[in-house]
Amino acid sequence: MKKTDAIAVFGTGSDVGKSIVNAALCRSLADRGVGVAPFKSQNMSNNSGITPEGLEMGRAQIVQAQAARIVPHVDMNPVLLKPTGEMGCQVVLNGRAFANATALDYHRKKELYFKESCLAYDRLKSRYDLVVMEGAGSCAEVNLMPSDIVNFPMAAHAKAPVILVADIHRGGVFGQIVGTLACLPDAFRDMVKGFIINRFRGDITLFRDGIEWIEKQTGKPVFGVLPWYSHFRIDAEDSVEIECCPSITALDRKKPAIGVIRLPHISNFTDFHTLASIDGIELAFVDRPGDLSVFKAVIIPGSKNTRADMDWLRSSCWEESIQTHVKNQGCLLGICGGYQMLGTAIEDPQGLEGDPGTTRGLGLLPVKTILQAPKTTTLSAFEWDTIPGEGYEIHMGETQRTAGSAFFTLISRNQQPCTDFDGCIADNGQVAGTYMHGLFDTPLILKKWLNMAGIKDIDLSNVPSKEQNYAQLKDHFERYVNLGQLLDATGVRAGRQISA
Structure with a gap:
């Protein structure tokens, strides 16, 4: 199979687990000797971080770079949108504050942002064996496709096969997957090589018939079903995760x-x-x-x-x-x-x-x-x-x-x-x-x-380090995802020959 320089991890919606799957792939491939780097052309988040050069980028790609055991660089996230209200945002371009823009202002300059994103991806590709790309939101937003610079147009530029992530916890996983494919034009649908289902609760063996149904309906494999986890913590991009903290009455x-x-x-x-x-x-x-x-x-x-x-x-x-x-x-x-x-x-x-x-x-x-x-x-x-x-x-x-x-x-x-x-x-x-x-x-x-704060005698010895969390993420991912099947389906032969 032809060698690929990139894999794209897209989602059926927002907060379905794209960032986590990307980080897990980065750690798994890095530990197999692949020079791997994360990439997301455009992020929308107020959760950002700083590179060693003093430039700003999305926190998700910083996490993924750490998972890949490399130093974060703004080429991994060339466009960062930081919302300042319902209608406006600050645009950070290549790590620096570039403009304060309304949604309309931003869309008028989409060609510039897409060009800068392609240049950043090309620079990244020249330095690493493989780039693991992340999409944004749902990759099947029909009204946004003509101006999309994150999902399929970016994957097409990179000639990247696509893994589609769905979230079974929110319900309707069959509709998520089949419906997403139905909304895509043929060329984009053919780029999708298979699926990862995230946030499963219960006995996975009881979902085997569900997997069979998805594979029969789509003609594409389910690479794995990831159970819900709580034994490790990875920095998230979306603030929806703060919903997990208890309310005052539940303390x-x-x-x-x-x-x-x-x-x-x-x-x-x-x-x-x-x-x-x-x-x-x-x-x-x-x-x-x-x-x-x-x-x-x-x-x-x-x-x-x-x-x-x-x-x-x-x-x-x-x-x-x-x-x-x-x-x-x-x-x-x-x-x-x-x-x-x-x-x-x-x-x-x-x-x-x-x-x-x-x-x-x-x-x-x-x-x-x-x-x-x-x-x-x-x-x-x-x-x-x-x-x-x-x-x-x-x-x-x-x-x-x-x-x-x-x-x-x-x-x-x-x-x-x-x-x-x-x-x-x-x-x-x-x-x-x-x-x-x-x-x-x-x-x-x-x-x-x-x-x-008057909080004394607290044992901090059991607070896991980031490296411990990344190791647990890798173990969790590799236990439930058929990495060999995923690599074969996407044609990953980056750098040296690798095996699962």
Whole structure:
């Protein structure tokens, strides 16, 4: 069979498991000696990360690069759309903020974005044996096909065979698969080589007749059925995963609890994956104000539209709940946009987040923020009272501290030494803010912050590392997917000869 330089992983809908299957393929192939890299031409997500060059890209492709044991590069995600509201988004092109656009503005420049995506893919292909491409949403959105730059047009450019992922948990898996194929023109349908069914619960042997029906109806194989998993955690692209956290009423009152305010424009929610993985702590995302006394600590997370989310906190009566939490000696932490909201004011003279103007903050930290370009995007190393940590910064503007004390001492940004400070801790020691995403991923930093929040004697030894999670993902994938059949059907003979 002819060698292929790429595989495309498409879905029957959003959040069906494309990113996870892509990451699993990257790890499995990398461990078989293939030089493999992930790729998604266009991402739409406020969950992003930073490359070693200080460029911004989607978190899903960073995860997939880590799974492939390679360094993330913006060629893996040349176009990133970061929604700022119902109708607009920030366009990040090749790692840098390029434009603020409405949906119509973006569609008018689709040719430019597709050209840049093809160039990025070609560069990536020249450096690796195989590229594992990811689609977006449903690959069969008939009304969007003429302007699609992520799914079949990109696969056609790469001459990539397609694996279609469906989600049995949401129901209608037969309709998902057969209906998707029915919506595709013949040329695209022929590119689909088989299926992976995700999120199965129960006895898989009872689904054998279902597999047989799908294969008979489509003439294409089901490569595997992946059971639901909860024993490992992989960073997700979509914020729908925060639905998995318990509500306030479902919290185990025997454990200390941490509440994260679910902002309308929440970003970088993966900051809290480590907290969610700790057996001795309960984590809940909350979207309605009320009595916060159940929480040892409350966190205001990052936001893609800080001023709008600050207005939402005020109009929905969150401000009163937050102020009461602090008066009752509760710990409060703001990260990135949340840090800006804790200050006295957020000034936006250039109208970067809407109409120019100033929004009053919560006034709980002696800081003031001025939103201005260019965007800060750095991988940062820091210290907290001599304890070293690593994280990343993604924010517009600068925050000036007029009192209190600095949270972190910065050691380097994008591998360049620096002498700077980040964040602020109020004199009462209860309220703190930082621009540092990923701060909980350093165990000693996490432990020190938990102590600050009054959460002590928590065992962190069982919190799995990212490498442990990737290893478990690979084992899960290879146990339930016939990788040899998948490789034969897609013609993967990248680099050296490989076997399942």
